Amino acid sequence: MNQAHIATYIRSYRKWSGLSQKELAFLLGYPDEVPVSRHERLRCRPPFCIALGYEAVFGVSASKLFPAAFDEISLAIEVRLKALEDQLRKSNRKGRNPVLTARKLEWIYERENLKQPNASNGTRFS
Secondary structure: OOOOOOOOOHHHHHHHHOOOHHHHHHHHOOOOOHHHHHHHOOOOOOOHHHHHHHHHHHOOOHHHHOHHHHHHHHHHHHHHHHHHHHHHHHHOOOOOOHHHHHHHHHHHHHHHHHHOOOOOOOOOOO
């Protein structure tokens, strides 16, 4: 599917559960519904503990509740990971600890292969 992600699914899960914004805010420890409204419209991102609170309330991972934010963060991580890989490859033979550098490069390689749909399931990560 080539459609853009919905910014957040908080509203959908809240409506499905029958909770009002005020009730959800109460469950999360907020004094009123304003932050929930802002999170639903992604006017601001929830703090980490609140994102975990949404996960606890709805039983859905924060990455699924906030897919647009997750995709944005993931993309930034991938760009920085590629820069780190390039840096490690350049310093591989000159580094102070070539074994550690090799392990980092191995981890990056394994991580990339795990993301591919046809990667083997015989890895230590599940």
